[in-house]
Amino acid sequence: MPNHRMNKTIAGYHILMILSAVDFRVNEKEDMVIREYIVEEFPFRVNLDREMAVISNLRPDEWESHFLKAMDDFYDDATEAERTNLLDFAIQLTTADDVVTKEENHFLNLLFENWKPEEA
Template structure:
């Protein structure tokens, strides 16, 4: 992935898409959580074809690095309330198929721990 910075909403989309992919299956309920996120963040139609292309070209061994970059980009632009809201979407997404896999749990932990550490470091 190129080194350009993602805005908050796009970074959130990338976070949710990777989280939905880490168990190698996407349920219709997971897809609905992502659609709800997009409806709240993009009240008007926006093409995400370019973003989907970036995400779909990531190999599984690149997911964590990309996820961490998206976490940093989202954190930098978001308020504490917006971060909390995205975490709620991430939890809904992980629970959508009634099973939180080890990989999903790992990525959720990354999100919680990284943002908590960043918040503590910044004051």
């Protein structure tokens, strides 16, 4: 797969979609968090079919490397406030079903450990 750079909004979408998939269950509350991110971050209607195809074609053993790339791409373009906002979405997403799995916790920790927000 070519190493195409994602803009921060698309990278954030990839981060949230992978976070929602790592426990192999996506519920309605998680979907609503992602929809809220889309509404907030995409100022115009956008077709995410291509992005969904990229994410859907990843094997579970590829999720972490793709997640890390999306994190790097997002970080490079985002302000600290934008990173904090995405971290808030990630926390909302992982706690939406009232259960944070080991896998979700691992990926959430990747965000906090690599981005080192001030309040962490």
